[in-house]
Amino acid sequence: MLSVNVLKRRGDFTLRASFEAPTPGIIALFGRSGCGKTTLVDIIAGLLEPDIGTVNLDGLELSMPAERRCIGYVFQDARLFPHYSVEGNLRYGLKRATGSQINFDDVVSLLGLLPLLARKPKQLSGGEQQRVALGRALLAQPRMLLLDEPLASLDAARREEVMPYFEKLRDQLSVPIVYVSHQLDEVLRLATHIVLLEAGAVTAQGSPTQISLQPSFQAIAGREAVGAVLEGVITDIDPVRRLVELQIGRGKLRVAAPNAKPGAKVRVQLLARDVILATEVSHGLSVRNAIVGHIDTLLPEDPDTQLAHIDIGGAVLVARVTRNAAEELQLRPGMAIWALVKAVSLRIL
Amino acid sequence: MIGELSSAEMDALRLSLEVATRSVLFSLPFAVFIAWILTRVRFPGRTLFDALVHLPLVLPPVAVGYLLLLLLGTRGPIGHWLNEHFGIVLVFSTAGAALATAVMTFPLMVRSIRIALENVDRGLEAAARTLGAGPLDRFTTVTLPLMLPGVLAGVVTAFAASLGEFGAVITFVSNIPGKTRTLPLALYTAIQSPDGDAMALRLAILSFVLGLAGLLLAEFLARRMRNALGR
Numbered sequence: 001m002l003s004v005n006v007l008k009r010r011g012d013f014t015l016r017a018s019f020e021a022p023t024p025g026i027i028a029l030f031g032r033s034g035c036g037k038t039t040l041v042d043i044i045a046g047l048l049e050p051d052i053g054t055v056n057l058d059g060l061e062l063s064m065p066a067e068r069r070c071i072g073y074v075f076q077d078a079r080l081f082p083h084y085s086v087e088g089n090l091r092y093g094l095k096r097a098t099g100s101q102i103n104f105d106d107v108v109s110l111l112g113l114l115p116l117l118a119r120k121p122k123q124l125s126g127g128e129q130q131r132v133a134l135g136r137a138l139l140a141q142p143r144m145l146l147l148d149e150p151l152a153s154l155d156a157a158r159r160e161e162v163m164p165y166f167e168k169l170r171d172q173l174s175v176p177i178v179y180v181s182h183q184l185d186e187v188l189r190l191a192t193h194i195v196l197l198e199a200g201a202v203t204a205q206g207s208p209t210q211i212s213l214q215p216s217f218q219a220i221a222g223r224e225a226v227g228a229v230l231e232g233v234i235t236d237i238d239p240v241r242r243l244v245e246l247q248i249g250r251g252k253l254r255v256a257a258p259n260a261k262p263g264a265k266v267r268v269q270l271l272a273r274d275v276i277l278a279t280e281v282s283h284g285l286s287v288r289n290a291i292v293g294h295i296d297t298l299l300p301e302d303p304d305t306q307l308a309h310i311d312i313g314g315a316v317l318v319a320r321v322t323r324n325a326a327e328e329l330q331l332r333p334g335m336a337i338w339a340l341v342k343a344v345s346l347r348i349l
Numbered sequence: 350m351i352g353e354l355s356s357a358e359m360d361a362l363r364l365s366l367e368v369a370t371r372s373v374l375f376s377l378p379f380a381v382f383i384a385w386i387l388t389r390v391r392f393p394g395r396t397l398f399d400a401l402v403h404l405p406l407v408l409p410p411v412a413v414g415y416l417l418l419l420l421l422g423t424r425g426p427i428g429h430w431l432n433e434h435f436g437i438v439l440v441f442s443t444a445g446a447a448l449a450t451a452v453m454t455f456p457l458m459v460r461s462i463r464i465a466l467e468n469v470d471r472g473l474e475a476a477a478r479t480l481g482a483g484p485l486d487r488f489t490t491v492t493l494p495l496m497l498p499g500v501l502a503g504v505v506t507a508f509a510a511s512l513g514e515f516g517a518v519i520t521f522v523s524n525i526p527g528k529t530r531t532l533p534l535a536l537y538t539a540i541q542s543p544d545g546d547a548m549a550l551r552l553a554i555l556s557f558v559l560g561l562a563g564l565l566l567a568e569f570l571a572r573r574m575r576n577a578l579g580r
Contacts, residue, residue: 032544045479047479066478067486068481069479071479073475079473081473083494083495093480096480137480281389342361
């Protein structure tokens with residue numbers, strides 16, 4: 001459990017952050033630029049002192065100076081030591097660490113660093129630099145890892161190159177990770193817990209599934225990205241039609257997925273604009289999925305549209321409907337409803 | 350007219366090199382320390398302190414030499430104490446020449462080291478900190494290696510300038526052959542003597558060559574080191 005309760009004033013900006021997040025896993029700090037994300041991770045790392053408050057990790061109060069705190073930090077700009085080789089950089093923290101649970105060769109192979117060891121940082125691409133920075137932080141045997149927008153300075157291709165390493169880290173090591181980002185897709189793909197920061201305050205937090213239903217999250221994500229994030233298990237594969245069947249809550253959804261394994265857990269995003277509501281299902285539709293559920297809540301989004309949360313049993317979908325449609329179908333909380341979803345509109349994260 | 354160097358000229362050259370070496374070795378640790386304070390520590394009176402450090406650049410060298418004489422002469426407050434307790438006499442000695450030179454070239458060295466220190470990315474020090482490096486560890490493994498090209502440039506520049514220091518030396522430690530008569534003092538002496546033209550010219554050329562070589566060496570070393578540091 002990471003529990004943060006701090007206050008920090010800097011000029012006319014005030015950070016007042018308070019949250020508790022489960023560990024291990026990836027805790028994403030999500031928010032717009034300037035909302036205080038970096039200030040908060042600097043406080044967790046010990047590079048900044050909070051005016052008031054404490055940070056606790058698994059029952060241990062983090063109040064020691066940064067150099068004795070054992071919190072790994074991967075900065076946005078990598079910050080590799082230019083006068084050391086890649087290997088020298090990797091060993092910098094290792095030499096000064098007390099434990100040695102995470103060993104050099106494992107990290108080198110996990111992050112694919114073997115061909116880079118003899119190089120100097122300036123001879124590396126941006127993505128390679130971030131991988132080295134990640135390895136260097138890991139080898140310092142951290143209690144926790146802070147990643148401050150580690151992909152922000154990379155282009156889309158480099159991002160795709162580094163992202164799988166973060167997933168490996170999440171799935172193979174038990175080191176808790178705090179991941180700072182203002183990129184929605186990164187956060188939805190990697191996070192196990194999301195903390196939403198707005199103007200220096202935590203406005204929402206929870207699992208990606210929970211947070212995707214929060215209005216404050218939807219406001220930051222933007223109208224086009226409003227939708228449910230769902231956790232599912234692949235139950236069946238149709239290799240001919242390249243469709244897989246996903247068990248989500250009590251509902252089953254068919255999804256277009258080129259390479260998936262049965263039994264695999266996947267996270268999918270279903271945008272509110274892609275869900276059609278119907279009071280009865282007629283035949284002859286191209287839609288692959290029709291799930292029955294009931295309307296949990298119905299909230300106005302703007303003067304013309306409403307967002308309906310559809311409980312399908314163990315999972316909630318979000319559908320955007322026009323006010324006009326809502327009136328015609330006489331939508332109201334509690335009523336039974338069909339949700340129609342095209343197989344292609346479910347996006348595996 | 351320009352032939353071999355005479356033994357008096359060789360003495361002057363040797364003495365100049367010795368004075369410059371001692372002066373640089375003596376002032377280097379202080380210069381690093383003062384540069385660090387001026388860059389990293391905020392304290393009241395910092396601007397005044399900065400000005401005091403740079404004062405030798407603008408003061409007449411003779412005034413600096415005279416001040417040293419007042420303070421460090423055998424009857425001066427510090428000089429008397431040094432003589433009484435340690436038997437150290439700085440006036441009329443090679444050590445005194447080195448000290449006077451060190452004071453005069455100190456601002457040059459501080460300036461160069463300070464610029465180097467200002468250019469060290471504080472973010473790298475923060476990174477070292479999160480990797481478990483304490484203050485001294487960070488300074489020796491990150492800050493110092495990264496500012497080394499500037500330190501080296503400062504050392505060579507100060508060394509080259511030390512070879513030519515005249516006013517402060519002649520005022521503080523006089524013009525004693527073999528003890529305090531460095532190149533510029535020997536040059537001055539040669540100009541003063543009726544048949545010293547050839548010697549003066551040789552010494553002037555020697556000074557010119559040494560100065561130029563020093564500056565070129567500084568640039569060369571700084572460049573090589575920047576490459577070694579991966580910039």
